[in-house]
Amino acid sequence: MNTLFNWVAIAGTCALLAACNSGDSTSSNQPAPSGFKVQPADGAAIITWNQELNVNYWLFGAQSSSVTVQNVLSQPGSILIDGVTSPYVSTGLTNGLVYSYLMNANTGSDKAGPATAAVSVVPVASGYTWTNGAPMAAANIYGQTFNLGTYVAVGAGGAALTSSDGATWTPQSTGTTEDLYAATYTSSLAAVYVAVGANGTIVTSPDGVTWKVQTSGSITSANLRAVTQNGSYYVAVGDNGTVMTSTNAYDWTLQAAPTSSNFYGITYDSTNSTFYAVGQGGLLMSSTDGWQWTTLNSGTTQDLYSIATGNSLWVAVGANGTIVQSADAGTWYPQTSNTSENLYSVVYGSQFVAVGGGGIALNGTTTGTAWTGSNPQTSSDLRSVSFFYYRLLALGTGGTNTLSY
Structure with missing residues (x-):
């Protein structure tokens, strides 16, 4: 998980400032950290740099357009953190306000060296x-997934690409x-991308x-459409009711296949320790263990x-602009999407967001009941959306990638 830090007022002391600010670069053997970068996000800032072994890093920040090592403690919402590691996410920020950060470093008992230039974000x-x-x-x-610092996207013809920022891909x-339809990651199991x-x-x-390449092809030849995990095991689902663990x-x-219909999506809800899978003809099923499944009535064909969960709610999306929402995962209600485009992916971040055909992107607020369109700057089909690092990333046909924060 991301390192999280809520903005707090820190009572500074002269001794603390003396440790993190030499005032004389000749008294330190450590130059200013290289590659220092601050990216805006939703109520957060993503801070990265070129971290070196055996180097201790100090992070300074405040709700201000001008921050220095010397004035940081007098600024509103100031932070002074010793021992940070890259990447670092500063959370609890107010959208629309200016925040600034800088950093210096030290090794051993030496005082910290010169600081980076301050970087401001909104x-x-x-x-x-x-x-x-x-x-x-x-x-x-x-499909896509994420591990601290690295996005992984997968697609047609066995394609896989990596990115550290969601904008530049390798x-x-x-x-x-073979086409790859979905991906996941957890450090709780094998600590690998799947x-x-x-x-x-x-x-x-x-x-x-x-x-x-693993040997699953000798076990099933069915298309596997989606995969997730609960920290103890992985569950993959696909055509003809295929379930693998x-x-x-x-x-x-x-x-054993719990249905003959195709599964297209799956998620795990940690709040009630249950997997939810969706698919063909309004298929909606739940399972607490990944191999025994119960059919639910989605209210649509x-x-x-x-499917995504958040704010103690469940939202599933599908063909022809279909959206269904539930407050208990048992009774589902159709919602108005105002689009006939297929909706291929939904996620909960700071609110529900769904993406689909023709570059459609819909905001569903925190309730999943009032959906409005936003412009993702593309007419390409968007097949996957995620909310990692407090930023939305939508990916789709022709290598389309678009960020929202």
């Missing part, structure tokens, strides 16, 4: 303004030419760069492609 609520990145590749992108080789796709394909990677991402067990 956090902005996500889901309203979108910024396109350069096309990732010719491949259509179907192609990787997965060792397969991607699933056509003809039972499963590939894994420890870093998003080096991939290995694994405790290590390498050895997979084919479970439209295909459902994605």
Whole structure:
């Protein structure tokens, strides 16, 4: 999980400032940290730098357009943090206000050296303004996941790409030419990225760069459309009711199919320790263990492609602008989307957001009942949306990638 820090007032002392500010660069053996970067997010700021071994880093910040090592403690909402590691996320910020950060470093018992230049950002609520990145590749992108500092996107022809910021992407080789439809990551199990796709394909990677094809194809040839995990095991679902589970991402067990219909999406709700899967013809099922499933009445016969939970609510989206919402995961109600485009993916961040065909993006507030459109600056189909690092990232056909924060 991201390192989180809520803004607090820190009672500074002369001794503390003396430790983190030498006042004379010749008394320190450590130069200003390189690659210092601050990115705005939704109620947060993402701070990264080129971290070196055995170097201790000090972070300074405040709600101000001008912050220095010397004045930081006199600024509103000031922070002075010793021992931070990259990447660092400063949360609890107020959208629309200016925040500034800088950093210096020390080694051993030496005083800290010179500081970086201050960098200012303005956090902005996500889901309203979108910024396109350069096309990732010719491949259509179907799924994505994230581990601290690294996005991984997967798609057609075995495509996989990595990014540290969601805007600049590097192609990787997965060792397969099969389409990859979804990906997940958890450090609680094998600490690897897992991607699933056509003809039972499963590939894994420890870093998003080096991939290995697993032997699931000998277990099933069904298309695997979605994958998630609960911290104890992975669950992948796909065509013809296919369900597969694994405790290590390498050895997979084919479970008895709970339905003959196709699954298209899955999520895990940690608040009630339950998996929810959606699919063909309004299919909606739940499971507490990943292999015994109960059918729920979604209230629609439209295909459902994605499901998300948040704010003690559940939202599923699908074909022809279909949105259904529930306050108990038992009784579902159709919502008005004002679009006939297919909605391929939904996520809960600071609110529900759904994306789909023709570049459609919808904000569903925190209730999932009042949906309004926003312009993601593309007419390409958006197949996947995530909310990592307090930023929305939507990916789609032709390598389309667009960020909102």
